[in-house]
């Protein structure tokens with residue numbers, strides 16, 4: 168079966184095409200170091216996957232979006248992040264850190280000084296409980312790119328196999344690409360091309376950093392969301408133009424964030440063409456594409472591979488079942504979320520918001 172055969176991603180050899188989707192755990196230590204509960208959580212899930220994408224990892228003091236979010240904002244986090252890399256790699260999976268800045272999505276309560284909630288422009292996200300961000304000065308934009316690059320260098324020093332730049336799910340990189348949150352008039356906004364510049368410069372600078380510092384294969388990927396609902400907002404046609412640009416850049420993979428791997432447009436309900444078809448027409452197979460979204464059974468996985476993805480990322484099924492790959496190989500599926508296999512803060516958070524998982528048919532077991 169193609170899915171379970173080794174796959175070459177850039178210069179990395181993955182033992183199969185299954186990837187753990189990046190998932191925030193809310194379970195770091197109070198000082199943002201990786202906790203022992205998180206190490207156990209990743210260890211249990213790494214043993215049959217090709218690659219593990221870590222939880223979103225903050226890159227500077229203005230980046231933190233979640234409580235107890237892990238970080239690479241400073242050299243002093245390298246040793247504990249290195250332990251996480253080793254834990255994943257010891258189980259035979261490649262370890263890739265997702266680098267993240269929350270921008271205007273940052274929870275205000277996490278910031279004493281609200282001027283540290285920043286974005287492309289001073290436009291509040293249309294969600295309750297968030298603050299109006301401060302627009303980054305042009306020099307600060309360059310500094311933020313540099314902070315992503317410094318975090319990439321730390322990921323190399325910590326022994327990771329790559330980084331994924333988190334350009335999806337409404338966070339800072341997406342905020343620069345979005346015509347809703349980016350109303351800038353400097354070189355980082357104003358036209359579609361200029362809205363791409365933040366990501367483009369970051370990718371080029373991260374690659375230069377990898378070439379300078381990496382002593383073993385180290386991949387660079389970019390995650391994106393193809394649309395957003397705001398008006399104005401990112402459309403599929405914007406994303407097609409973006410993907411055409413991205414494929415000219417030194418990336419080893421792209422990762423599309425979708426609720427379902429065969430999802431069609433949210434903005435244009437009459438459009439029945441799966442988004443992956445638009446992306447693949449633009450990509451032309453030139454860069455490997457990771458798909459995600461409701462891949463739960465072996466049949467789903469085979470179908471997703473046929474749909475045009477090269478690697479398959481899996482989220483909720485791995486929350487419920489650390490042995491998900493083995494389970495589906497045997498034709499099973501476990502949709503019960505148990506506290507014994509998750510860091511306690513993660514379990515509590517998911518249980519509190521259990522409607523999210525319930526909509527997908529997951530139930531919760533208490534103790």
Ligand SMILES: Cc1cc2nc3c(=O)[nH]c(=O)nc-3n(C[C@H](O)[C@H](O)[C@H](O)COP(=O)(O)O)c2cc1C
Pocket residue numbers: 188189190191192222223265333335336390424425426459460461462480481482483484
């Ligand atoms: C608990 C949880 C935390 C998540 N955190 C992140 C994250 O840190 N970064 C990210 O890009 N996506 C995050 N996601 C989205 C997942 O990566 C994935 O795209 C989504 O769950 C859909 O895949 P699934 O249907 O296999 O769950 C998170 C999802 C869940 C369930």
